[in-house]
Amino acid sequence: MDWLNATPAVLASLAVLFLPGFAVTAALRLRAFDAVALAPLVSASLISVGAVIASLTGLPWTPVVPVVGALLAAAAAFAVRQVLDRRWPSAARLPRASTPSQELAFFAGTAIAAVILVWQVTRVLGNPDSFSQSFDNIFHLNAVHYILETGDASSLSVAGMTAGDGPVPFYPAGWHGFASLVAQVSGAELTVAVNAANIAVAAALWPFSVMFAVRQLARLASAAVIAGGVLIASFPAFPILLLDFGVLYPNFFSLAMVPAGLALAAIVLQQAPNTRISVPAAVFIALLAYPGIALAHPNGMLTLLLLAVPLVIGAYALYVHAARNAGKEPLRSVGLPSLALLIVLGAFAAVWNFVRPPEEAAFWGPVETSAQAFGEALFNAPFGRPVAFLASVLAIVGVAAAIRLPRLRWLPASYLIATALFVIASGFERSTLRSFITGVYYNDPNRLAAILPLLAAPLSILGLSTVFMWLGSRAASAPGGRVLDSLTPRGRAVSAGAAGLAGVLVLLPLTQGRNMDDAIWRAAQMYILSADSALVSSDELELMDRIDEIVPEDATIAVNPYTGGALAFAFSDRDTTHRHTLDTVTEDTITIETDLRDADLIPEVCVAARNENLQYVLDFGEREVHGGDHRYPGIENLDTDPDFELVDQVGEAKLYKFNGCQE
Template sequence: MSWIELAPAFLLSFVVFFGPGLLIGWAAGLRGPTLYGFAPAISTGIVGISAIAASIAGVPWGILPPAALAVAAAAVALGLRALGRRFLPVAKDAGEGQGADGAAADSPAASGARDGWLRRSAPIVVALGASALLLGWRLVEGMDRADGFSQTYDNNFHLNGLRWILDTHDASSLTLGRMTSADGVSAEFYPAAWHAMTSLVGTVLPVGPAPLANASTLVIGAFVWPASALALAALLTDLRRWAVVPAALLLAGFPAYPYLMVDFGILYPNFLGYALVPSMLAAVAWSLGLVKPGPEPGRAPQRLAVLIVAVIMAAGVGLAHPSAAMLVAAMGAAAIIAVVAGLVRRRRLISAAALLLVAALVYPVAWDVITPELDPTFWKPTGSSAQAVGEALLATGVGRPAAVAVAAFAIAGVVVVVRKRIWWLLGALAILVAFWVIIAGWQPGPLRDVLTSVWYNDPYRFAGALPLLLGPLAVVGFIAAVQWLRDGLPATVSRPWRAVGVAALVVVAVVGSQQLPVTSAVGSMNSLFRLTKDSPLVSSDELALIEELPDVLPPDAIVAVDPYTGGALAYAFAGVHTTSRHVLSGISPDQELINDELADAEPGSPVCDAVEATGVTHVLDFGAKEVHGGDNGFHGIRDLRRSDAVELVTQVGDARLYAITACG
């Protein structure tokens, strides 16, 4: 499949990620960067909630459930604003120097609609388009082919999950876990918003799981991420300046996000959840009254409508991945402290104490509930605490090259935050860096486990969180630097020399940010998407055999597979019913017996009883090479060339399909 052929899926994916949110956000009174930036989180909440509701109601998954919920939510928002205009007073701007639309309070953007829409929005729209082109180019370069797929551990689950949703017409976070349960019935909660949104395109277009995943990757990495980052940046500075265009290109200069999230893992749910974090943090600041929501021209925003938007966004972040929600909660603690400090200054001590009490009760419970039940010592630090601090300052992580250009502008952004006395955001950055140092620099221990197990203590997973604040700060720092060159230099510096300085900054932003840190990150990503005869999960020969399966297998065939060697993806790519769909799939006693002893099966043996009980008819033998180079068993269905229990059906290179013949 070519990238041009993927265009319809990409365009529909864009509508899925932005359409519901734009409708509801507009109805709630959002405008400008807050509308564009908040839309994906709103859409994710609507799609995730509607998937759960549709499953409970027995409604097949498709466009109708999220569309109906989006229209209903927009109607509610419109109604609340109408009631608010009639009965509620106009809210006065408040907060730490922020204005109503998230721009600085003294900026033109905070004064409503004195200017036309085009003049207000053109720089932001162009900035989003320019950053999308640069990010999209890099992501396409990394993904190699439109139908390429990541050769990584977790892709078994994600691609098979898309196929399972399309087969069962059920995208609920409460049921997706059935795909990997031993009995196919029981299921634990799994954050399935990414799967629901990505599969939604597949309910309309005949596109396979891998191209669907790539289409959503382009939308999230090239559009959702910069829109979300600019929504947070808009709290700190006026984005109406044309300097925002080159500033937005800095968002493509961080090696840890978006590239690392679609390199390591592969972490599609984290990839989506992290993209929503900046806008969700801005919504938290709104909800706590640190800044005011954006007015529509000539009308006062209504707080209740905005709060409903924030709740939908929170649901979206949580259903994308709970660890992203806890990241917002962790950084949001700084906003809570800022609110408490304000209440104390106004001598509203009871309100301050009540807010602290609620936080003290909610945070430990949420931390305990969301922390995964995995070995917290599995992931070790990648260096010392000092190294982790240095990586944070240099906008990198896990040993990746330092992103000096974007780091310099991010530091300039911190200076702007300090000068504007936006302490809650500075506190959020300190919290983010502190958790990074704990994860990447501390040795395993009880305190590390308590504080950071919610992120699996995984340095690779958490490294992607650093740009979520550093990115918006870099945008702010670049705009401030341009403004200083234009207005802050002595009068003796001529206009041409000022223009030269601005041009130099643009070159640094565009060219400097795309050097070794990004090229190495994209190269690493590409190495894991490239399909070769030696690919770590599914080789070119193995994929060729998988694509033959619908033609050589009977419709009722059940194929025993080793998920560690890629056989589980026969379900995603060919729709073949396999015994495992992920390396962490639950395995029944009968399946375990087949996995261990099929090679030695004889009529009447226990393993033949297991074959009869499970209905297994065939075996995919992709050898013993596991995706991570280990040995996790499955010896009974590996290297079957000398086994008398099976008969070769077809093969491509060393990839073989066998029929089980020993059990009658």
């Protein structure tokens, strides 16, 4: 399959991600760019919350659910807008944030980022139907198939796929619900739908999120906005890293929304100097958007809350300063705001301590010295990767520019927090303090490396704008500089566009070199299908493609999940004894895996086989995805056992029919 044939799936993913939310943001009558940029955040909530509601009410999971949710939310948004127009006209009619040409510059910069990111991600994937040969992808692919099979995408239900006879735990299924909708809308096969969904997140959601954030924070040179699209695609740690390591698709989806979500918080707390979205409108959008970030993955919401701590403290400090200057009594100017600040910070600390994985899952230790980690964070080159020099220098310039503006000083502080998290996870020895600070992220440096670009990207665009404005002031003061002042608005727009395109031509070779090539090459290795692929080999995949022609629909196949056999659930559409390596299985399954070869000697085995309708065994040998050694003696070494008939084989991959326990 080629990428041209996959285009309908990519277009479907964009429609699923943008259209439901855009119906809401358009009803709120936001400006064009803001409405489009915030649409995916609202769509994420309509998908993830809609899935929970549909499950609880017994409705099947189809595109109808988020469409109905969008219509209801759009009606609410229209009502909110009417209230704003009538009750707070000054809030509803803020001055224009930009001229039409400046608005166009934001779309142009985002489009440039999108083109580069599509090029990067398709190089990582290789083919539209490729899949990550990684441990976590067993769960992700099977979960999307489980949703399509059961018609239930609720975060309260999806983990039932791996719960066995036990209770079903919460699992954030926003990304899986999104990918399943792409499969339904496009009709594409599972892996194509997954890749299309990830392209939409990386090449559309992420650049819109960054551009929306930086647009609210400062007045930018239009040329810098256009050229800034290159910078969004210049950080190896996001989005490429999370398409490589793990794979962490839910984190990838959630973190892509954090810049825009953080900007919404800045608007609500009146710490976004250039916004033209009113506080009531921002509160309404945040209430719609934040559930989607949380249900994509709680790490995304916790990251947003942590990075918002300097924002909250900055808003408190500026309010107290203004209140005291206005002569308000101490209780109102200091006492009550201080109490509110303590309550907010205390609540955040409680959530931070509570919402975290079990300690045994947060097993990651340090990988380098703290000094090395700091240098890597400063130059956006995690784990010894090539330095993203220009983007990092511009981010530092952006830090300097933000420090000069009282209502933007929280932004460098948030960047410092992100840097500290990475340094602590990467370079500090295991300790109780380290676990408290980074245990939320499994103490995993990879997850924390991906957070750095969430702030570095908007800061680099702010830095680039500072450079363009400095160059513009120099040009204006030079001989003949008054010519610029005499230009018409159209002439200024053309001049800014030309300067922006020139910036693109300069930035492309300086940012898309070795650092990005290295990240793309590393990630691409995880998507190569070969005779010795880590998770599923070419022979094993070919065999799984034929299973649905051999195995009855109601039959269960016994598998060793660590060898990739569990993916027969997603790839062959047949039930398997395991759907992930870290699942809980029934007692009958344990009996089968331990003693199936001895069914003629142990009567309980036949009872278990009948209960599970176990009819086949898939043997992918002993090579495991992480090089481990997990033994399932009941379904191994079957060649000479008369109860097992070899019915198909590709290379060393074998499918056996179990003929024992005949009545």
